[in-house]
Amino acid sequence: MEIILFLVLLVLGYCFGLLAERRHYRSIIAREKVMNSLPAIASRYPPEDKPYDQQLVVGSVVIGSDYFKSFLAGLVNFFGGSVVSYEGLLDRARREATLRMKEQAQKAGAEMVFNVKYETTSVGNSKLASVEVLAYGTAMKPVFAPTPSAAGEG
Amino acid sequence: MLVSNLEFLPDQKVLKHIGLVQGSSVRSKHVGRDIMASLKNLFGGELAGYTELLQESRVEALDRMIEQASGIGANAILNVRFSTSSITAGAAEIYVYGTAVQLADN
C-alpha cells in the first residue's frame, strides 16, 4: 500500500513539477525580453550624467520543490555530487525575484536599478526544499526638472 | 575574463555595463563524508570534507558566471559577490553574481 502511494506521489510530482517548471520558464523568458530595457546593475556607483531620484526596490519569491525533485535530491545526497534537480528551482527563483524587482522599478518610473543584491534562504523543512530569493537594489528615477542641461547620450 | 570585486579598475576604462551575470551550483557530499562530518562536529574544528565541497562548488559557480558573461560579449565582470546558502540538510548552494562590462582596449 505504502509503495503504491509512494509511486503515485513520485509520478504526480514529476508531471506537475515539469509542467509548472515549463510554464514558469516561458513566463520568465517572455517577461525578461520586455524588462531588458531596464538594466539591473551590481555596481554601487550610479551615473552622474543627470539628476536622479532614488528608491529602494525589492522583489521576492518562494519556490517549492516537488516530490520527485526532493526524492532525486535525497538520492544524490547519498552518493554526493551536483544536486541538479534543484538547479532549475534556484535559477527560476532568482530570475523571478529580479523580474519582480524590475517591475516595481518600472512602475516607479525608473531607468535602471543599481547595487542589486540577492539573499537566498531555505524555508520549509528538511524533507521538502523551498527557497526564498530576495532581490533588492536602488531604482534610479530620472528627474525631468529645472536644469536645462540635456542629458548625455541615450 | 577579468573577474574582480572592485567597482572600477584604476587603470582601465569601462565602456559599457551590459547586465547582471550569475552562476550557481548546488552540491552535496556522499553519506560517508556526512557521517564523518557529524562525528567531527562533536569536537569542533574544520570540516575538511565540507570545505572541499564548497570550494568545488564555488569554482563551478564562477565558471558558470563567466560562461554567461562571455555569452553576452563581456570582457570583464566587476563587483562580484558570493553568497552561500543551505538548501536542505547536506546540500549547499553557492551563488555568485556581478556586473558584466566591456572594458576599453588599452
Added chain:
Amino acid sequence: MSIQYENRQAPEGVNVTRHNPVLHLLKLLAAAVVFIVVLVIVLNLLGAKIARTVPFEVETALMDRVDHSFSDPGTPPGLQAYLYELSERVGENLQIPEEMEMQVHYDSENEFNAYATLGGNVVFYRGLLKSMPHENALAMVVAHELAHVIHRDPIAGLGGGMSSMLAVAALTGTAGGGAVAKVLTTTGTITQLSFSREMESAADRAALVAIQKTYGHIAGADELFKVLQIEKEREGESWTAGFSSTHPQDASRIEAIARMAKENEWPTTGPLTPLPDEFTEWLGGAGQ
C-alpha cells in the same frame, strides 16, 4: 563620455544542467539499492560469523545479569515438568553441545508464538500450546526452538541483524530526505529478512531429523504450519508476505518437510502420541 548601461539577455541553460531526470533517478536508485543489499549481506555474514564465535557461557552470563524472568510465576508445575521432559527427550536427538543448558519457559499470554533467545532460553506461549492437537506437533515446535539455540541463531541474529540494521540506519539517517531513507531502510529490511528465513528453514530441518529419531516417523510434524496457515487465512494475509516476513511461507515449510521425508524415506504416518491428560487443565481450560 560616460558609461553606457544595457541589459543583454544571458544565454539560457548555463545555471541548469541538462539531464534526463527519470533516467538519473533510476540510475541512482538502482545503485543505492544494490549498495544497501550488498552491505546488508556482507554485514550479516560477517556479523553472524563473529557472533557465533562468542562462547555460549557469555550468553548465559549476560542473561543472568539482565535479571528478567521469562517464566510466568503461575506456571503449573506439571506443565513446567512436562515441557522440560519433552525438551530433554527431543534434545537427546539434537546433539546439544555439552555447555548448552536449555531453559524452557511458559508464558500465559494468549499469543500464538514461541521463541528462543540468548542463554538457551526458550519460551512457549499459551496461545500456541492451546492449539496443539498432539505431542508430535508440540515436539516439532520444541525441537525447532532448541535447534535455534544450538545453531546460535539468537546471538547470530543480534550480530548480523543488528549490525546491518544499525549501518543502514546510520547511512539513511544522514542522507536526509524522508522518502529516500524509507526506501533504503525497507530494502535493507527485506534483504535482512531473507537471512532470518534461512535460519528458520535450517531450524526446521534439524527439528525434523530429531522428530524422526524420537518417534520413528514424522507424522504430525507439519501440524504447526497447518494451524498457522489457518490462523493467517482467517486474519487475511497480504500479498507481500512472501518477502516481508521473518519466517518462510507456511505452505513452503510444509512442502519442505514432505520433500525431506521423501528424500530420506521417512514414514509420514504413524501412531500419534497424545498430550498428557492434564494438558488442557494446565492451560486453564480451552476458553479465554
